[in-house]
Structure formats: C-alpha cells, structure tokens
Amino acid sequence: MAEKLIRVIVAKPGLDGHDRGAKVVARALRDAGFEVIYTGLRQTPEQIAEAALSEDVDVVALSLLSGAHATLFPRVIELLKERGMDNVLVIGGGVIPEGDIPDLKAAGVQAVFTPGTPTSKIVEFINEHVKK
Amino acid sequence: MANESLQAKLAAYEEKVAEMYAKRPERPNLKHNKLYTPLDVEGFDYERDLGIPGEYPYTRGVQPTMYRGRLWTMRMYAGFATAEESNQRYRYLIENGATGLSCAFDLPTQIGYDSDDPMSAGEVGKVGVAIDTLADMEILFDQINLGEVSTSMTINAPASVLLAMYIAVAEKQGVPASALRGTIQNDILKEYAARGTYIFPPKPSMRLITNIFEYCSQNVPKWNTISISGYHIREAGSTASQEIAFTIADGIAYIEAALKAGLNIDDFAPRLSFFWNAHNNVLEEVAKFRASRRLWARILKERFGAKKPKSMMLRVHTQTAGSMLTAQQPDNNIVRVALQTAAAVMGGTQSLHTNSRDEALALPTTESVQIALRTQQIVAYESGLADVVDPLGGSYYVEAMTDQIEKEAEEYIRKIDEMGGAVVAIEKGYIQKEIQESAYQWQMEVESGERVIVGVNKFQVEEKPVEGLLKVDASVGEFQSKKLAKVKAERDQEAVKKTLEALREGAKDETVNLMPLILDAVRVYASLGEICNVLRDVFGEYQAHATV
Numbered sequence: 001m002a003e004k005l006i007r008v009i010v011a012k013p014g015l016d017g018h019d020r021g022a023k024v025v026a027r028a029l030r031d032a033g034f035e036v037i038y039t040g041l042r043q044t045p046e047q048i049a050e051a052a053l054s055e056d057v058d059v060v061a062l063s064l065l066s067g068a069h070a071t072l073f074p075r076v077i078e079l080l081k082e083r084g085m086d087n088v089l090v091i092g093g094g095v096i097p098e099g100d101i102p103d104l105k106a107a108g109v110q111a112v113f114t115p116g117t118p119t120s121k122i123v124e125f126i127n128e129h130v131k132k
Numbered sequence: 133m134a135n136e137s138l139q140a141k142l143a144a145y146e147e148k149v150a151e152m153y154a155k156r157p158e159r160p161n162l163k164h165n166k167l168y169t170p171l172d173v174e175g176f177d178y179e180r181d182l183g184i185p186g187e188y189p190y191t192r193g194v195q196p197t198m199y200r201g202r203l204w205t206m207r208m209y210a211g212f213a214t215a216e217e218s219n220q221r222y223r224y225l226i227e228n229g230a231t232g233l234s235c236a237f238d239l240p241t242q243i244g245y246d247s248d249d250p251m252s253a254g255e256v257g258k259v260g261v262a263i264d265t266l267a268d269m270e271i272l273f274d275q276i277n278l279g280e281v282s283t284s285m286t287i288n289a290p291a292s293v294l295l296a297m298y299i300a301v302a303e304k305q306g307v308p309a310s311a312l313r314g315t316i317q318n319d320i321l322k323e324y325a326a327r328g329t330y331i332f333p334p335k336p337s338m339r340l341i342t343n344i345f346e347y348c349s350q351n352v353p354k355w356n357t358i359s360i361s362g363y364h365i366r367e368a369g370s371t372a373s374q375e376i377a378f379t380i381a382d383g384i385a386y387i388e389a390a391l392k393a394g395l396n397i398d399d400f401a402p403r404l405s406f407f408w409n410a411h412n413n414v415l416e417e418v419a420k421f422r423a424s425r426r427l428w429a430r431i432l433k434e435r436f437g438a439k440k441p442k443s444m445m446l447r448v449h450t451q452t453a454g455s456m457l458t459a460q461q462p463d464n465n466i467v468r469v470a471l472q473t474a475a476a477v478m479g480g481t482q483s484l485h486t487n488s489r490d491e492a493l494a495l496p497t498t499e500s501v502q503i504a505l506r507t508q509q510i511v512a513y514e515s516g517l518a519d520v521v522d523p524l525g526g527s528y529y530v531e532a533m534t535d536q537i538e539k540e541a542e543e544y545i546r547k548i549d550e551m552g553g554a555v556v557a558i559e560k561g562y563i564q565k566e567i568q569e570s571a572y573q574w575q576m577e578v579e580s581g582e583r584v585i586v587g588v589n590k591f592q593v594e595e596k597p598v599e600g601l602l603k604v605d606a607s608v609g610e611f612q613s614k615k616l617a618k619v620k621a622e623r624d625q626e627a628v629k630k631t632l633e634a635l636r637e638g639a640k641d642e643t644v645n646l647m648p649l650i651l652d653a654v655r656v657y658a659s660l661g662e663i664c665n666v667l668r669d670v671f672g673e674y675q676a677h678a679t680v
Contacts, residue, residue: 070254071255071606
C-alpha cells in the first residue's frame with residue numbers, strides 16, 4: 001500500500017507581502033516529496049485554520065516578515081486547536097528575532113526557521129516530527 | 133589587422149589557461165567571462181552609445197557634472213510606531229546629514245486600513261509609521277518645514293490619500309503645493325507582481341495613478357508622481373536584467389494609460405522617476421544602471437515621440453539590497469552596504485538609501501542607522517568615486533555588460549509587449565513566475581555551496597542572539613486607536629460625511645479626477661480607512677491568485 005504523503009500548507013498570515021521565502025520553501029518542500037498548498041498573501045488566522053482543516057494537512061508553515069508574528073502565530077494555533085487539529089505540526093519562518101522564539105514555542109510553534117536556514121533543514125525537521 | 137593580432141594572442145592565452153585549468157579548475161559559479169578586451173565591444177560608437185553626460189542617450193548620467201555639482205540625495209527610509217517617534221527619527225537623520233526624507237508607513241496604512249481595523253491586529257507601527265488621519269501627518273512633520281525639504285513617501289495603493297495629507301500639512305505651514313518637492317512611489321503594478329500591498333483591481337488603480345499625474349502636472353509641478361520600482365522585483369529574486377526589464381515594462385504601461393487618458397507625453401513624463409536596487413555584484417550593477425538609462429531614453433524618444441529632454445531622462449532613487457544582508461554576523465552587513473553604495477554611486481543614482489546592519493533582524497536602531505548614513509558620507513567625501521562622471525565608462529567589461537543587460541532587458545520587454553503589456557503579463561503570472569524561477573535557482577546555488585554567503589554557508593561562527601534590537605511595542609495599536617477615536621470625536625462629522633459622499637460619486641465617474649475630492653476629505657480629518665473603504669465599495673478589491 002502506498003504511503004500517504006505528508007501534506008503541508010504554507011501560509012502568509014496578516015498583511016505582509018514578502019513571499020519570496022514562502023514560495024521558495026513551498027517549492028523545496030514539493031521537490032522533497034511533500035504535498036504542498038500555498039495560500040498566497042493576506043490570510044487571516046481564520047482563513048489559515050479553515051484551509052488547514054479542509055486540506056487535512058500535517059504541517060502548517062507560517063511565513064511572516066512584518067513583525068506581527070507574536071500576535072498572529074499564536075492566534076493561528078488557537079484556531080487550529082478549536083478545530084481539533086492538535087496534532088498538526090506548526091512551524092514558522094521570516095524576520096523573527098531570536099528573543100521572540102521562546103514565546104512562540106510556548107504558544108505551540110515547534111520550530112522557527114530564521115534567515116539563512118537551508119530548506120533542507122526544514123525538510124529534515126518535518127520528516128522527523130510529523131506525527132503519522 | 134589589429135584585431136587579428138589580438139585574436140591570435142587571445143587564442144594562445146586561452147590555450148595556456150586551458151592547461152592551467154587542467155591542473156586546477158576555476159572557482160565555481162563564475163558568471164561572466166574572465167577577461168574583456170576591445171573584441172568584446174566591437175562596433176562601439178562613443179557618441180551613439182554613451183554620448184555626453186546630461187545629453188541623450190544619458191548612458192553616462194542624467195546631469196552634466198553629476199556629483200561634482202551636487203552629491204546624490206542621502207535619503208534614509210525611516211518610520212516606525214507612532215508619528216511622534218518617527219518625527220524624532222526624521223529630525224535625528226537631518227541633524228546627522230541626511231539631505232532628503234523618506235517615509236516608511238506601516239502595513240495597515242499601506243493597505244488602507246485604520247489602526248483600529250480588525251485587519252490591522254498586530255501590525256500597527258511594525259514596519260513603518262501608522263497614519264490614520266491628517267492629525268498623524270501633522271505630527272509626523274512637526275518642526276520640519278515642507279517648503280525646505282524633499283520627501284519621498286513609500287505608498288502605493290493609497291498614494292493619493294497620503295499625497296493629499298502632505299499637501300494639507302503644507303497648507304497649514306503656509307507652503308503652497310506648487311513649492312512642494314518629493315515623490316510618491318505610486319507604482320501599483322509591482323505591488324501585484326512582487327510587493328503585495330495592493331487594494332483595488334488594476335483598472336481603477338491605473339485611473340488613480342493617471343489622476344495623480346494630471347493633478348500634479350497642474351498643481352504640484354515639482355513632485356515626482358511615481359517611482360517606478362525595480363527594487364522589490366529584485367528583492368523578490370529576479371536577475372539584474374529582469375529587474376530593469378519588468379520595471380520598464382511597467383513604465384510603458386503607465387505611459388500608455390496616461391496617453392489613453394488624454395495626457396500629453398511631455399506633460400507628465402518629466403516627473404516619472406525610478407527606483408533601482410544596488411545589489412552585490414558591483415560592476416554588473418553599474419552596467420545595469422547605465423543600460424537602464426540608455427534603454428529608457430530610446431523608448432521615450434522612439435516609441436513615444438517625447439520631445440522634451442527631461443521626458444527622456446531616467447532619474448533614479450536607489451536602495452542597497454536588503455535581501456543580501458544576513459542575520460548571521462550582522463556587522464558584516466556594514467561592509468556589504470559599503471560595496472553596494474559604491475555600485476550605486478558609480479552607477480549614477482540621484483538619491484540613495486543605505487540599509488542598516490540589523491536589516492535581517494529588525495528595524496534599525498539609531499546607532500545602526502547612523503553607520504548606514506556615514507557609509508554614504510564616507511563614499512561621498514573620502515573615496516573619490518563621486519569626483520568623476522561615470523568613472524567606469526570605457527571599461528571593456530562595463531561597456532560589454534551594459535550592452536548585454538540592455539539586450540536581455542529588451543528581449544523581456546518584447547515578450548511582454550507580445551503578451552499585451554505589463555498588466556496582461558502580470559495577470560497571466562508571467563512576471564511572477566520568472567521572478568520565482570530566479571529566486572529558486574539562487575537558493576539552490578546557496579544550498580549547494582556554489583554561491584557563497586559569508587557567515588551563512590561558509591565562515592560560520594557560534595553566535596549569541598543580538599541584543600538591543602529595535603522593538604515596536606504591541607501597545608502602539610491601542611495608542612493609535614485611542615488617538616483616532618479622539619480625532620473622530622472632535623471633527624466635523626457632517627463635513628466628513630459630505631466629502632465621503634462626494635468622493636463616492638466621483639469614484640463612480642471615470643472622467644472625474646479624484647485628487648481634489650480626496651483633498652477635501654483629508655482636510656476635514658476623514659480617516660485613511662474611511663476614504664479607502666469608500667473606494668473599496670466602488671472599485672472592489674484585487675483578487676490575487678496564489679501560484680507556486
């Protein structure tokens with residue numbers, strides 16, 4: 001029986017329009033064999049949670065460079081939990097100072113991939129941490 | 133004859149080099165040829181291809197003496213949190229030698245949302261200053277005489293509103309619109325293609341842009357009505373040729389829209405300006421700047437029949453490439469920015485913003501921004517690069533690269549023309565796809581090690597997190613919301629209602645220039661969100677297609 005592929009949604013919460021990283025990551029994850037949905041820009045946390053649910057994803061990858069991560073990442077996680085998506089792996093990336101990462105992790109973001117991280121590291125992390 | 137002798141010598145040289153490479157290959161991923169000679173610029177005609185600076189085709193520069201007469205404007209992009217704090221930063225920059233202002237607005241402002249809008253949650257003041265009403269704008273320029281400065285505002289979809297606010301603040305200072313100098317970015321096409329702060333669909337957006345061209349040509353003649361931008365296209369991952377090609381294609385689209393709206397080319401073209409990236413490859417960047425000037429001049433003259441020299445001049449503001457700066461070993465970024473500055477200066481920019489060392493981490497601290505400003509000043513006063521017009525002119529390499537980049541850009545522009553122009557190319561996703569391809573290729577080169585980034589994939593060290601970064605407090609959102617509520621409580625509600633109604637009616641009629649109506653609304657303290665919501669109702673909102 002064919003193994004179910006890992007499904008990832010790459011999302012841009014909030015108003016931030018920088019999508020170079022999100023698109024590169026989405027493509028790299030696709031090349032690595034995951035099924036990837038890219039939401040495009042201007043997603044509210046509600047839209048992301050809904051899409052994650054309807055796409056039945058294993059991973060929610062949030063990209064944000066506008067500094068609003070402290071508000072929006074935890075909000076996405078809250079909404080995922082409300083929809084019973086407790087086992088979804090939530091990861092983040094963008095312009096996120098090291099000092100902000102502990103709070104994000106406490107809120108449920110399992111890893112934050114900051115500028116300079118090779119995409120291979122993200123692939124590795126997903127493979128190791130997705131609960132199947 | 134001379135060529136035959138040179139060709140023979142070069143052939144022998146290549147044989148010798150081949151033997152060397154057999155023992156020890158070249159370093160990997162080297163883009164250009166190793167050596168450029170007269171053979172690479174055969175057919176070069178100085179007067180046709182370069183000419184005199186300040187004269188067609190402007191390859192060597194748009195001003196006759198370039199920086200010998202006056203240095204480029206040192207214009208540092210700044211703004212964060214509240215108008216109060218940003219005003220302080222602007223005055224700090226002026227005190228430290230900045231010669232022009234450049235306003236960074238937060239995302240809610242750029243996308244036409246007030247600070248109290250649910251869409252603004254977490255975003256207020258984070259990437260720029262929050263401006264909700266004229267009251268904020270008055271604070272932003274407190275103790276700054278708008279008759280004495282030139283101000284660039286990085287605002288696109290709601291550019292008309294911010295320009296109206298600027299004019300209104302100047303009025304209160306006793307400065308007439310006719311005296312105002314500055315720029316609004318006002319380049320919606322690149323928002324769709326690369327930057328993302330769009331509001332309305334293309335057609336009404338182009339209408340707003342041509343309204344601004346027309347209004348300013350009559351009322352604000354010293355104002356640059358648009359900054360046709362390649363910076364963001366490059367930051368999104370494009371190559372140098374793509375940067376100028378896609379931008380110039382956008383420029384062509386704006387010109388065609390303005391001509392269609394009945395404007396005369398020579399009435400608005402002189403006030404079109406551009407915005408380039410100053411990237412890492414110093415000499416390629418210089419060639420890119422030169423190619424862009426020659427290309428634009430020819431297009432304005434031959435394609436659009438412009439007669440005024442000023443219509444053909446590509447005047448440009450430049451920003452050093454933020455995406456090339458690293459979170460790792462951030463002080464190295466000071467060096468990167470210095471090299472990028474050298475590129476911009478040798479390229480002949482009219483205006484320059486230099487990024488700070490903390491670019492990959494946060495908005496700049498005052499210490500970091502001071503170093504960035506000093507970088508420009510050191511290049512200006514100590515390096516000699518500002519003392520000669522187009523110093524690299526005549527270099528076999530730079531002339532060959534100028535030709536090559538121009539050719540590559542022309543090819544992209546031709547393709548886009550065949551599709552029906554930039555608007556169609558963006559709707560089809562062509563420009564976005566090209567950018568993405570280049571971005572992905574670049575990333576793969578980095579990950580394979582083919583492309584070295586010092587401190588990131590080579591020469592890494594163990595590092596502690598950087599301390600003392602600028603932080604925009606979460607309470608800014610609340611502060612702004614309270615301020616806005618106060619303005620709303622104290623203003624003439626009836627007047628606001630009237631002006632918004634008039635705006636709504638005007639928006640429905642394509643023949644109406646909306647600038648005077650927006651000015652009316654702004655003067656009575658209608659908020660940015662209120663004004664944009666009226667326009668959203670009438671114009672609709674742009675629906676982006678997510679493609680990877």
